[in-house]
Amino acid sequence: MADAINKFEIEHFGQAGRTPIVMLHEGLGSVAMWKDFPQKLADEMERHIIAWSRQGYGSSGDFDSDYGVDFMHREADVADRLLSELGIERAHIFGHSDGASIALLLAARYPNRVATLTLEAPHVFVEQICLNAIHDLKQDVCDNDMIERMGKYHRDAGAVFRQWSKIWTDPSFERWNIEAELSDVDLPTLLIQGEDDAFGSFEQLDRVATIIPDSRQLRLPQCDHSPHRDQQDEVLKAVASFLKDCEHD
Numbered sequence: 001m002a003d004a005i006n007k008f009e010i011e012h013f014g015q016a017g018r019t020p021i022v023m024l025h026e027g028l029g030s031v032a033m034w035k036d037f038p039q040k041l042a043d044e045m046e047r048h049i050i051a052w053s054r055q056g057y058g059s060s061g062d063f064d065s066d067y068g069v070d071f072m073h074r075e076a077d078v079a080d081r082l083l084s085e086l087g088i089e090r091a092h093i094f095g096h097s098d099g100a101s102i103a104l105l106l107a108a109r110y111p112n113r114v115a116t117l118t119l120e121a122p123h124v125f126v127e128q129i130c131l132n133a134i135h136d137l138k139q140d141v142c143d144n145d146m147i148e149r150m151g152k153y154h155r156d157a158g159a160v161f162r163q164w165s166k167i168w169t170d171p172s173f174e175r176w177n178i179e180a181e182l183s184d185v186d187l188p189t190l191l192i193q194g195e196d197d198a199f200g201s202f203e204q205l206d207r208v209a210t211i212i213p214d215s216r217q218l219r220l221p222q223c224d225h226s227p228h229r230d231q232q233d234e235v236l237k238a239v240a241s242f243l244k245d246c247e248h249d
Contacts, residue, residue, distance in 0.1 A: 005085050007061040013049040014042025019115055022091040023051040024079065024099030026121075026226070027164045030058030032153045037228045041094075044236045045243065050091075052082065056163060059155050063163055069173045072098060076105035080113060089113075092243065096120040097199065097225065104208070105178060107185045116246055117189040117212075118239055120227050121200050124207050125177040126168075133198040134168050182211045189215035190242040194223025194230060216242070 011031045023038060025031070030053040042049040054075060056063035079102065083091065092115050095103030100122035107114040123130070140146055141161060150157035167173055189212045191205045202219060209215045218238050223230040 005082070007055060008082065009053040009057075009059040010082075010086075011038070011051050013038045013051075014045075014047055016048045018047050020048040020050055020088060020091050021045065022079075022083070022088070022093050023049060024075075024093065024095040024102050025051070025053065025057070026097035026099055027168070028150065028160060029053075029096065029099065030060075030153045032058060035229070037232065040232070040236060041239065044240055047092075050086065050088070054078070056156075057154060057160055062156075063159065067163060067167075069167055069170055069176065071167060072102050072178075073105055075102045076109050079106050080110045083113060090115050092116045092118070094118040094120075094239070095122065096228065097123065101178065104182055104185065107187055108178075108181050111184070111187075114187055116243065117185075117187055118192070118242065119189065119208070120192045120235075121194070121197055121225055122191070122204055122208060123200060124179050124182070124204055126174050127200055127203070129201060130199045131169065131174070134165055138165055138169075179207060179211060182208075185212055187212065187214065188242070188246045190218065190238060191215055192218045192220070192227050192235060192238065194220050194225065194227050196223060197225045199225050 009031055021041065023034060025033060031051045034051055038049045038051050053060040055061050090113060093103040093106060100119035103117055103119060104122060107117055147157050147161060150161065154160045191208055193202060193205055205217050209217065220227055220231045220234060228235045
């Protein structure tokens, strides 16, 4: 077990005691990419926060050789194993972008693991605006120092960008859709998205809300793809109110 855990960069914030919050990062994210948000969330909620960098990301081990278009399903299985190895039976899950999709799949596959879901900019199907934004980002990589800047957050930033962009622009990935797999998810869910998000529309939230009746939406103005950075105070207040209303430990 220790060997498996040692493949991952894992950080802990706050004090243990109540049901912890587990954070699952975005497609180009890592523990470090959350910046000060996990500590602020721990302080606001008075909870233990756990965040890790997925394999290949941050300071975690290298990507598996067969990392492919089913990676989010695989990462849900990895999350279940890691939670077991960390001794966490059940957690509130906070996912961002790809991490939000992984959170949904975790809830679908391992419902006893998840107390609530907080989902920032989730993907349940592939939108053309997202593909357009990724193609634009690939061009930006050629024209500026994006990979160098990503190097502050990843041991091998070039590999992270190549793997992520390769999968999202793979023609077979255009058919990716997890809606049917979420039919049995019945958990309190907070959906958060910025009005200026270039990687997804509010249709993503609406489709999740159709599947999960016990959900609420927070649509933020003047906010891009990362609400926890663009509108941090609003997100902190929303999460605190959501968990209080759910009356979970």
